[in-house]
Amino acid sequence: MVTRIDHLTVYDGRGGKEQEASLLFDESGILATGRGVREAEAETVIDGTGLACTPGWVQSHSHIALDGLPNMQAQIARDNTESAVMASAARNCLRCLKSGVVAVRDMGTAFDVSIRLRDVINEGRLLGPRIYAPGRVICMTGGHGADFGIEADGPHEARKAARGQIKRGADLIKIMATGGGQSRGMKAGVPQLNFEEIRAIAEEAQHAGVPTAAHAQGKEGVMNCLRAGVESIEHGVTLDEEQIELMVKQGTFFCPTMAGLWYVIQKGVAAGIPPYVVEKCKRQAETHFSGFEKAYRAGVRILAGTDAGIPFTYQDDLATEFVLMRQHGMPVREIITAATYTPAQALGVDQKTGSIEAGKWADLTLMEGDPEEDLEAFRRVRMVYKGGQLVYSSEKGRDWFLPVL
Ligand SMILES: [Zn+2]
Structure with a gap:
């Protein structure tokens, strides 16, 4: 019509x-x-x-099956079946559409649910945005994301995990290069999967023509990813001149997920967020917002994404990331580009959308x-x-x- x-x-x-x-x-x-x-x-x-x-709009960093509950780990533990994860994901798809999000770059779901979610939406059986799905994340044994990802140690296992996700139909590969703010009992910025492991994954993805995105917080982890040829850095957190220079040179995408950090700090322990999460996020905020400003000014290709699914970062709230981008120096037209054209480039679909x-x-x-x-x-x-x-x-x-x- x-x-x-x-x-x-x-x-x-x-x-x-x-x-x-x-x-x-x-x-x-x-x-x-x-x-x-x-x-x-x-x-x-x-x-x-x-x-x-x-x-x-493209939401460039979502965990589509997570609802933004104060205790994210508790939801992951509760939703321990594929059908429970799918139920949350399906509902969140409607929230996305209602808020203007027409495509979601998922950053990891348990049981590879995002891959099946993409398929049932494409078949017209479920209303939802276009889903670009990695399925499960690849992490080290006991690492960040281990409660819903694939644990892989050594380049051989890492390569096999990447090949497995490509075989299952992943549109992109999500790599966990460092610890994270949401996981108990680990520092956020320490390296996890090492350079050889990340390189093995990146190589396989490149051979298959599938983009890579890495959760990377802290310099060593970010540098491991950049040297290994990972195409997008998620979070970043402690970006300095050296990291930014390499990102500009390589055309690396950067998804700062400022809203996720901002909500954890605004809501705090009083709202039910575990104290270790709030404490780590507060520390990250000391360098993160200024790191974003430097990266933007240097010409790094920015993606708009919130880390939707973490505490109080709901799936229908990409707009808060836009507001934070504006507060930290990005003009409105460039914010729109960060939510439309740049993610299309990052996903390799810019000829179509x-x-x-x-x-x-x-x-x-x-x-x-x-x-x-x-x-x-x-x-x-x-x-x-x-x-x-x-x-x-x-x-x-x-x-x-x-x-x-
Ligand atoms: Zn995330």
Whole structure:
């Protein structure tokens, strides 16, 4: 069905902005955009006065099966079956759509659930965003993520784990290079999987054409990943000139997940977050926000992601990451790029999506107001299209539109 929306403010995802624009699209993709499109024939015509439109947002760091409960480890322990994990993931998919997120770069789920979730959504059996799935993370024995990941020690096991995830259909490989803030009984910034192990995983992923992303907090772990050719650094936390220089040189992506850290510190122990988590996050905050500012100014390719699923970082709240990015020096148009075009590049799908251009998928997020004038517009999502189909509207009096089977 051909849809035309008129009188829109269109952010194209690559730094461009046009007011009073029209957008023409159907299930095959975006057909045309710009002021000249207003006369084009369409079955549905919508007056977009007062609305701004961007390419559909990509949440670049989510654990789609986790709900943001105060004690994340307790949810992982409770959801110890595949069906329990899938139930949370399915519900969170709806939350994503409602908040403008049309694609999720999952960063690890138990039982490889994100891979199956992707498939049932693509088959039209479940309403949800596009899922880019690593399935389980790869970590060292007893390391960060060991309670829901694959434990691998030595380059041989690490290589086998990577090959296994590729065989299971992973879209990307998630590597745990250091300890983390959420795990009990370990320092956050210490190296875990070592250089040889990370390199073995990265090699296999490169051979298969699958991108790699590494949880890396602390310099040694980040440098191990960069030298091994990992394509994206998640968190970072203690970025300095040396790390940033190498990231710029190699074109490494960086997903700072500032919202996750910010929420843990804001809510604290009083809200039920375990004290060891709060303490580690407070320490990380001393260097993390300034590290992000340096990385952004140096030209590192930034991805917008929150670490959705950790305490109080809900799946429908990518907007808080946008607000923090703005507070730490990023202009609104670059924030939009970090949530659209740059993640499409990181996922290797920028030829098909990530910007508003004729021929690309009609994945669109429409919000009330102009975010360049009012940042809160990012929280007022009014319509969401995925593949040219309306998957959420705040205006119809009902929230959900099930896809036609
Ligand atoms: Zn994470």
